[in-house]
Amino acid sequence: MFLVALLPGPALCYNAVLAYIWFYRHRARDASCGPMSTAIAINPRHAAHDEPRHVEQASRLRAIIAALDSSGLRPSLVELPVRAATDAQLRAVHRERMVELVRWSANRASSWIDHDTYTTPATWDAATMAAGTAITVVDAVVGGSVRNAFALVRPPGHHATPGASMGFCLFNNIAVAARHALDGLGVGRVAIVDYDVHHGNGTQDIFFADDRVLFCSTHASPLYPGTGAEREIGTGPGHGTTLNLPLPHGVGDAGFARVFDELIVPAIRRYRPDLILVSAGYDGHWADPLGPLTLSVAGYTALTARLVALAEDVCNGRIALVLEGGYNLKALAACVMASLHVLCRREPGPDPFGPSGEPEPDVSALIARLQHGHPLLAV
Ligand SMILES: [Zn+2]
Numbered sequence: 001m002f003l004v005a006l007l008p009g010p011a012l013c014y015n016a017v018l019a020y021i022w023f024y025r026h027r028a029r030d031a032s033c034g035p036m037s038t039a040i041a042i043n044p045r046h047a048a049h050d051e052p053r054h055v056e057q058a059s060r061l062r063a064i065i066a067a068l069d070s071s072g073l074r075p076s077l078v079e080l081p082v083r084a085a086t087d088a089q090l091r092a093v094h095r096e097r098m099v100e101l102v103r104w105s106a107n108r109a110s111s112w113i114d115h116d117t118y119t120t121p122a123t124w125d126a127a128t129m130a131a132g133t134a135i136t137v138v139d140a141v142v143g144g145s146v147r148n149a150f151a152l153v154r155p156p157g158h159h160a161t162p163g164a165s166m167g168f169c170l171f172n173n174i175a176v177a178a179r180h181a182l183d184g185l186g187v188g189r190v191a192i193v194d195y196d197v198h199h200g201n202g203t204q205d206i207f208f209a210d211d212r213v214l215f216c217s218t219h220a221s222p223l224y225p226g227t228g229a230e231r232e233i234g235t236g237p238g239h240g241t242t243l244n245l246p247l248p249h250g251v252g253d254a255g256f257a258r259v260f261d262e263l264i265v266p267a268i269r270r271y272r273p274d275l276i277l278v279s280a281g282y283d284g285h286w287a288d289p290l291g292p293l294t295l296s297v298a299g300y301t302a303l304t305a306r307l308v309a310l311a312e313d314v315c316n317g318r319i320a321l322v323l324e325g326g327y328n329l330k331a332l333a334a335c336v337m338a339s340l341h342v343l344c345r346r347e348p349g350p351d352p353f354g355p356s357g358e359p360e361p362d363v364s365a366l367i368a369r370l371q372h373g374h375p376l377l378a379v
């Protein structure tokens with residue numbers, strides 16, 4: 001009751017308190033991250049896809065791995081061996097012509113697929129392994145050999161559409177994994193939550209007409225790629241299974257908490273997925289060079305804790321994170337490490353960066369519009 005009195009709004013209170021109680025009850029019961037619990041899978045070929053003058057470079061994953069090694073957490077995690085995605089798995093979400101274009105481009109000298117998406121002679125290996133890494137964690141979580149997992153991958157994936165690589169992304173790793181869960185593992189419904197600062201246009205396009213996937217995206221607006229308006233809610237059988245939350249620049253921890261508690265968590269409860277996947281992009285951190293939102297490490301941690309608690313409630317704890325963006329190396333590594341601690345039910349420790357300290361715009365009007373206008377939320 002003390003917590004309830006501190007937090008504004010009934011929905012916010014309800015979900016925040018549930019997340020708090022769940023997280024700390026389980027932390028108390030299972031303070032150590034034992035074997036067969038939380039897994040990581042690291043794309044073993046990621047560094048072959050590198051362009052040091054580009055923000056999406058191999059040092060991103062190297063920074064995460066260094067933080068993992070120095071944290072003492074790594075021995076507590078199950079490390080999963082990774083295989084490349086097959087052509088059939090890629091073609092389940094991408095057109096054959098697009099897959100062949102990546103294969104052709106990547107077998108030549110270093111070049112560019114569009115003005116911000118580069119390839120190297122080893123990009124095919126790196127990109128197919130990235131998609132395979134996402135598949136690997138989904139196999140482990142759905143198969144029950146681990147409780148939850150984090151796919152540490154690059155190149156990222158959520159901008160890759162059915163027909164085009166774009167926005168640093170070659171193949172849509174999380175979409176390939178979600179389709180594999182649905183068609184290959186017999187999972188009935190998947191919820192994908194995308195908290196990258198950019199809209200996951202590719203994931204949206206792939207599942208826009210598919211009612212087996214609920215796609216929820218928080219993203220800054222206006223910002224690349226310019227999609228993700230509130231009115232984009234799905235089509236045909238998928239009408240109502242896309243939930244877009246375009247956020248004004250400067251929204252941070254408080255606004256995100258409200259959006260999750262009052263929109264995303266209720267929507268997922270109503271949808272009742274069998275598996276939750278997270279497009280875990282950390283370029284919403286206030287120190288990120290690409291993102292105009294002002295989340296802190298602690299803010300991202302709180303969002304991840306909500307999703308882990310929600311997964312426990314609605315799908316037996318089955319949740320897997322797949323890395324997307326994040327371009328301040330220290331902030332990226334800190335956010336990933338904090339999310340891994342949450343998955344392991346360990347205390348993440350203090351936020352090394354602290355809050356942004358900037359005032360936030362109010363998101364009440366956006367929340368009210370979607371609560372009354374979105375098919376999954378309207379009562
Ligand atoms: Zn991004």
